[in-house]
Amino acid sequence: MPELPEVENVIRTVQAACGTTITQCRLSRVAPLVHTTASAIRRATDNATITAITRRAKYIVIHCASDTRLLIHLGMSGQLRLCATREEVAKHTHCRLTLDNHTELRYVDPRRFGIISLAHTHLADHPYIAKLGPEYDDPTLTAQMYIERMRRHSKLNIKAALLHQGIVPGLGNIYACEALYLAQVDPRRLVNTLSDEELTRLYQAMRTTLDQGIVSGGTTLKDYVNGLGHRGEMQTLLQVYDREGKRTLDGRADVIKIVQNGRSTWFAPDVQR
DNA sequence: GCGATCCTGGCC
DNA sequence: GGCCAGGATCGC
Numbered sequence A: 001m002p003e004l005p006e007v008e009n010v011i012r013t014v015q016a017a018c019g020t021t022i023t024q025c026r027l028s029r030v031a032p033l034v035h036t037t038a039s040a041i042r043r044a045t046d047n048a049t050i051t052a053i054t055r056r057a058k059y060i061v062i063h064c065a066s067d068t069r070l071l072i073h074l075g076m077s078g079q080l081r082l083c084a085t086r087e088e089v090a091k092h093t094h095c096r097l098t099l100d101n102h103t104e105l106r107y108v109d110p111r112r113f114g115i116i117s118l119a120h121t122h123l124a125d126h127p128y129i130a131k132l133g134p135e136y137d138d139p140t141l142t143a144q145m146y147i148e149r150m151r152r153h154s155k156l157n158i159k160a161a162l163l164h165q166g167i168v169p170g171l172g173n174i175y176a177c178e179a180l181y182l183a184q185v186d187p188r189r190l191v192n193t194l195s196d197e198e199l200t201r202l203y204q205a206m207r208t209t210l211d212q213g214i215v216s217g218g219t220t221l222k223d224y225v226n227g228l229g230h231r232g233e234m235q236t237l238l239q240v241y242d243r244e245g246k247r248t249l250d251g252r253a254d255v256i257k258i259v260q261n262g263r264s265t266w267f268a269p270d271v272q273r
Numbered sequence B: 001g002c003g004a005t006c007c008t009g010g011c012c
Numbered sequence C: 001g002g003c004c005a006g007g008a009t010c011g012c
Helices: A002-013 A037-045 A143-151 A158-163 A172-184 A196-217
Strands: A022-027 A050-056 A059-064 A069-073 A080-084 A094-100 A103-108 A115-119 A256-260 A264-266
Touching: A002 A059, A002 A080, A002 A103, A002 A196, A022 A037, A037 A069, A037 A115, A158 A172, A158 A196, A172 A196, A172 A264, A196 A264
Parallel strands: none
Antiparallel strands: A022 A094, A050 A059, A059 A069, A069 A115, A080 A103, A094 A103, A256 A264
């Protein structure tokens, strides 16, 4: 479900949890924990005040006053919801953080591809965080730096490179297809066949696409909702994603679907070269 | 670098 | 019943 714009909208809509104190942490046995245990999470969150909720790539970071941070990745089907305590608990709710203001943060994930983890010292030292490239909107990430990072993976097709979270994280299947359309680049091309000019177009396109996704509240294809349960609007603006056999949204060209590295790619061969 | 794999649910 | 899905790790 969630790519960077969806995760950004989730963290923005759960900010009311900041300043509250966690009075209870309930983890189901099927919660997908990584690099930690249920007891470590209970210990870290017990009576902890939430000082901030931030995002790193597609990870949600819940900062506790105790200097520990709870890391949540939503995987394919995860949701983080800020609910009234009395609200009915949805199926596949794996973690409930009860807060001292009659609300709860609930992590729900039917497919269980997401993860919950813990970072004690520097966030950047966490094994999963350490592998990530710089944020797409990092002011120090110039087009030139982006090109250099891309060229370290010369043998990848450009679609796979856009999905590679170690280069610049945040794009998933939807926004990668959309960025390639905006930049007018054929997803099948290898990085080492792209000119600096084409990579610069992709640098700009991925930034524009992610910004647009954030501003429009994320893409609700099926079940994405933000932390308050509201759907996004970006699905009404997608040019190519899931439009096999149709025209692009702007009517400029026909869309076809191919499979790359096991994932569907939609693109318009007449305008993506 | 690439394919298999984790898992549930919706759709054909 | 089989296929597909917004992700990413792991082993080869």
